[in-house]
Amino acid sequence: MKVKSEISINLGHSVKALRIERGLSLSQLSKDTGISKAMLSQIERFESSPTVELLWKLSQGLNIEYTALLNSKEANLMENAIDHEGAIFTPVYASKEAKKTEVFHISFAPFNLHTREAHKNVAEESITVLEGQLEVFYDGKWHLVKSGEQIKFNADQEHGYKTTQTPAKFINILEYK
Secondary structure, three states: OOOOOHHHHHHHHHHHHHHHHOOOOHHHHHHHHOOOHHHHHHHHOOOOOOOHHHHHHHHHHHOOOHHHHHOOOOOOHHHHOEEEOOEEEEEEEEOOOOOOEEEEEEEEOOOOEEEEOOOOOEEEEEEEEEEOEEEEEEOOEEEEEEOOOEEEEEOOOOEEEEOOOOOEEEEEEEEEO
16 A cells, blocks of 8 residues: 655645535536546545646646645645656745745756746746756746846746756745735
């Protein structure tokens, strides 16, 4: 028998509770998120280790913060780091205020590319590069951000991040609408 990780259990409980609370069937949630019913069912039964992309689709479809899917009320956010295709996404902070904010510490391996669709519930993203350099795509073009520099952009557009020969570490702040 495979031992379920705490993150899988927290995610499964969160998704099922939100779906039931909102009166959604698996079919409706599938339609809202673009994730198959089978995958959603596996998540609710703690049988899946979803990718970062899948978690974003869930948070966007449910119109909630990304970290709300990952942590139980007692869990430490930083224990919910996700290692995904050369990138480590570590939640650092999630506000409980009216204006929601999430902060992530992200590490990218060399030659990593991560693209995002427009966020419908995120107003602005802020990137601060801590180590290395990062190229950030927004407003239809790539922008170079070096160590110690910061940029902000509207997140309701296609955007992305990439590294070249060297790794990069950066802080990503999401300000929700």
